[in-house]
Amino acid sequence: MKRVSFAEFGGPDVLQLLDAEEPHAGPGQIRVAVRAAGVNPVDWRVREGQILQAHPIELPAGVGIDAAGVVDEVGAGVDGISVGDNVFGEGSSTYAEFAVLSAWARMPEGLTFEEAAGYPSVVETALRVLREVGVQPGQTLLVSGASGGVGSAVLQIARDRGIAVIGTAGAANQDYLRSLGAVATTYGAGWVERVRQLGPVDAALDLAGSGVIRELVELTGDPAKVLSIADLDAPDLGVRFSGVAGSVPDALAEAADLIARGRLHIPVEKSYPLAEAAAAHIDSHTGHTRGRRVMVI
Template identity: 45%
Template sequence: MRAIQFSQYGGPEVLTLVSDAAEPTAGPGEVRIRVHATAVNPFDSKVRSGMMAAGKELTGSVMLGLEASGVVDQVGPDVTGTAVGDAVFGLGSATYAEYAVLRAWAPKPERLSFAEAAALAVGGETALRVLGLLALEPGQVLLVHGAAGGVGQAIVGLGIAAGLRVIGTASEANHDLLRELGAEPVTYGDGLVSGVGRLSHDVAGIADAAGTQMTDLLAIAGSPDRIVTIANYAARDAGVRFSGGGGDARGALQRVSELAAEGKVAVRVARAFDLTEVAAAHQLSESRRAGGKIVLTVT
């Protein structure tokens, strides 16, 4: 099958399209899909660059990708409620390929394209997990730091669907995007505390998807237990909760699918690249100027 691989750490140029990669097989509790689209996440660049290697040498080839959408073509043992031919989106590994195995999935909403659905799994699952930890009540104020990114957009959408008043930080270029999503925008960087203060002095919880300005976020929150971060490991030293996974991923994706079908949550696809353009997709991702999710179309 066609797939993207790399055999040495480095920049986007190390990514190579091969035509003879081994096809994966669905194991117990898994499904295999014929991939229509897969999303590019910041984590992919960290793996490719060697940031996650802890100094270890790379041996063999590595395939990237955490989420995808497509059509089920193989159902593993112990899987119920899903059949060959179902259109789904979900979480897996090595999804930059024609075929990929998903460990958690949900039906693709008919109103979404495969590209849009491919961009929904990581952000949607993460957003529900973070909001669950914050446990805010309808009417309370949620601040989303880094709201214009893929995960940030999902947190905004699900927060609003939960009845929260949402303030989102982003560059001024993305303020109109946040308004379209239903959030009140504020510019990050210098003046963040006063900027948020002009909108609300009663922020009940903060979802940090950017990993920056933790001192300011602590000042806004008033207490570290009001913050959950997915991007700042060091913040745990200050008592801030870090969430990097866990929980009922299949249940979360089912809920995301239902909300997306109702038009209550979506993630904007900033740009879709062909699989052959993976290096350009990674370059755009690393620029942090995409203003949404980046997708690779496969079929």
């Protein structure tokens, strides 16, 4: 099969599309013929060697954790899923023609493979950070860097739970944030005062790692009410950093339910063939995403 991999840590140019041995489903796993794979910031952070403690890997290594595809192999002990089913889920080395998944759910009706590939890890992350930051129905959550995949999921899940949301993003994404139920404002000079004018903030999430931790603590009044998934220096300021390790039980089932009820939709901003994985990482690294980027196989 064809697989995107890298033999050394570095920039996008270390990614190569090569022939590789097909993986096989072990106990409690399934294998899918991948139709699309999600592009996540963790993909290029792993490629750069940034977070080896959370993701120890041996080189050469594949890339990608999210995929949507057709089940073609079911491991021992797996029930309720059959060869030929369409699923989306999380696994490893998903920028490939075949990938093994360790968590999955059936794709909701009406969802394309490209759309489905954009949900797994971002919804798991959104559910996790909402739980960890402790925001409750009736409170107000500030989301810094709200227009990307995780932000899109956080805004919609929070609103479904009765949590008011203020989102910051670039000027071009203000209407997008409003369409997801957020009160929108721009980042840049004066953003703290603009947020203050919108009312008190009970909790805050840093999703972009743009150096705003001090300001988020100032707005909430307590480092314990702030959480970052993108700023590795957050703990130096007393703020919790929540990496990609760990999982939320039934996250994908909850995602499927939200999608089926029309309460969650994350658009695909751009798709790439496997041969353009480097371009996908370059675009992901620049930020300013509205929704998701995916690889199409």
